[in-house]
Amino acid sequence: MSEMNAVNFNAGRWMYSVANKITRIIPGLTLTIILLTLAAQISLLAASFLPLKAIILIGSPNIPSYFPEYLKAFERKDLFLLLCSTAALFYVLYLLSEALIKKLTKLGSERLILNSRKMILFDGQNEVASKAYLRFTRSLAAIVFLSLTIAALGYIYLELTIATLAFWLCWAIAIKLNTVIKKSRKSQNIQTNYESINPLGSVGFFAAFSYLAYDLLSDTPPKLLPAIIGILLTRQIMQRATLLIQDLTSLKEQHLQISALFFKDHKLPSEARGKPEKFWSLFTNDSVNQWASDLLQELSDTQYVKHDIKWHQTGIHDVFAIEVESETSSGQKEIYLIKVFNTNRTTLAINEATLLMEPNLEGIPTARLLQATVLDGFHCHIFTAQSLNKIPAIETGIHQAASAKILMRHSPPQSLIQKYSRSRPLLWDRLNDTTLNGFGTALNGSEHLHEFRKFMQLKHQLREILRSTPLFINNSQIGKDQIFVSNDGKLSISYWGNWSLEPIGASLQLKNLSASLPSLMADLQQHREDTQQMSEKHLMLAALCFSLDQLLSRQHYLSAAELLPEITALVTSIETENLAVIK
Structure with missing residues (x-):
């Protein structure tokens, strides 16, 4: 055969x-x-x-x-x-x-x-x-x-x-x-x-x-x-x-x-998913020069005389990209980033386009999406950028934290909140009874069972606190290949395939978080009206619950159990403060 x-x-x-x-x-x-x-x-x-x-x-x-x-x-x-x-x-x-x-x-x-x-x-x-x-x-x-x-x-x-x-x-x-x-x-x-x-x-x-x-x-x-x-x-x-x-x-x-x-003599290729042959063929020299030129010509009325094209590493499997420096007859240059998603990455492409095509997103750190189209059956996104300078790998954590801080400053549009909440579970939905009951089953006979029972007594109050916490656009799954810094120091993110809406504070790193909360809370209250009734405890609770959800999804139950005492204490404290305000 x-x-x-x-x-x-x-x-x-x-x-x-x-x-x-x-x-x-x-x-x-x-x-x-x-x-x-x-x-x-x-x-x-x-x-x-x-x-x-x-x-x-x-x-x-x-x-x-x-x-x-x-x-x-x-x-x-x-x-x-x-x-x-x-x-x-x-x-x-x-x-x-x-x-x-x-x-x-x-x-x-x-x-x-x-x-x-x-x-x-x-x-x-x-x-x-x-x-x-x-x-x-x-x-x-x-x-x-x-x-x-x-x-x-x-x-x-x-x-x-x-x-x-x-x-x-x-x-x-x-x-x-x-x-x-x-x-x-x-x-x-x-x-x-x-x-x-x-x-x-x-x-x-x-x-x-x-x-x-x-x-x-x-x-x-x-x-x-x-x-x-x-x-x-x-x-x-x-x-x-x-x-x-x-x-x-x-x-x-x-x-x-x-x-x-x-068949005994046949092995499964590593690229058995998607359409690898057709996908790779798009990036041969003759092919990429032709379609890149055609796409940019359709997108802009500007007549370009030259396109310098080079490979761009996205850091995402089966998401390929090219950097295009286009030059006009007058010598003016424009920089584009064109990403192409293989068929097994269609969901990521749709997620990214859904967010970046939403109006009223000014202020979020993103390369501007000019067009979401389909190229020979593959989803294709065309961005424009001031520069495509990637950050050093050692600075990834610093810029991830800076990106999260910028995103928390901006309220998501109400239309986006409605669209997302109708489609995906939010943090309080993910911490549902089915998930928590499985968590409790895993803790049977362990030293954490007592803390879990105390936590379960406050689960309804916890969900209400999370539900009342303002939301932000979270994009925590980014690495060094998706973060750019322009010559004037402006941060820009090129990948939004896994974005989500989370309560403010979610996705913050728990290590040494307490020390940075006062300045973060002050910054948020300066930029967002809906954070005036919040406290540092709300930020910490959201961060802990987000981490709890991540651990539960990976079935790291004992690690998750270690977060329960602090979560229980924060819920009790916030509830006590709320009752005092009511009285």
Whole structure:
């Protein structure tokens, strides 16, 4: 079999190789599943067809003449009950077949993995193997079923069979022409657009039905029973053919993982996620020069005569970037940062664009996002910056703290708060009963259990205090590659994929925090009106609870328990002060 990472991946040969491998290792099991799949499909077809005949029968004064002779021996009522009970029996047979298929598929995939004698390759590999094996056996059964069904349709209603096959032939020609056109345009990584597959069965059935309607209105219409059976068989052909294409497409898209699971000599590449080949191809010299120039030309009316492009290290896996220094005919230079997100980083791209495209964000330390667009299927963000001078690694902690302080000075727009709170849990939501109950279970029998019980008695008060604390835009997951300092000392951050809204004080480092709280509180009250009723205790509580949430999410329960006494003391103190104010 050809190498899976080859550019000219032969899908047909690979499908044949895997099918051959499966039938050779577990032939009996595979044949049983194929037969059960056929039984399920035929049972479902009968369960769909018989109720229709029963309705036709009950709506007629007598048994219709086109019913088989052996059925006319029954009374009309008895025949109706027979058809209904037979339909129910076929449906039960269909359900039993599907249940057996599920069990045997799991058994077959486990045997295939055991046969390869490999370590665990990735999370959820058993599920991937089971689904792949199911799709292969279902595809083989579908080929047999389609062959039999088309043959039966050809015997019953030849003209409708020709119309059905003509539809699929036209679709195949259209796909081939589309591929040829893309090749003529020298498109990279040509892929068939499979978005049209989902409605394909319905469109094909409508086309077949249109032909049937035309034939029924012609001078020589077909008989009614062949027409009814023909349209039912046509629907099954369209559905099964569509499902077959979907299964083969899914198998092709997962060929790296499937080959690594089922073949002894194949290894899973480290870049099995996303679209590595297509993603890297964007950054070849010819390609990057072309699309960078096109993007900047569309973005600005300025006519550039030169673009100096160099690689920019983002520090984020599968997020690539380039620095572009563009020069006009007058010698004026502008600096751009263009980031491209691989498909497995789409969420980060959307998060970043959601924040930076929000109005009324003046003052936050960010490179200005000019445009969020899509480049050949990948999310692309274009920033402008005064400079792209990165900080020394040793100064990362200093600038992270400075960034957090700047962000806390600015109130998030109300529209952003509403959007975020409808989509993501805030700190008090994350410290919910389910999380805390799991925390308590882990502390059973430990010396921290008493402190945990005291904490649980104040959990409602804690959530109310956090809920009443003003929010800020938190961007704590940044490193040296995402922090810039301009020549005049202005701080700028280029990455916002993991931002969140947190109570003021969250994400502050607990070490030596108490000493810096007075100056931080004074600075906040100078810049934000909504912090006038806050105290240093609110900042410390938010910082402790944020750290508690982080530790709980990583299941570091004993470390989290060490924070409980201080959290409990702060909640008690704040509640006491609030009661004193009320009195």
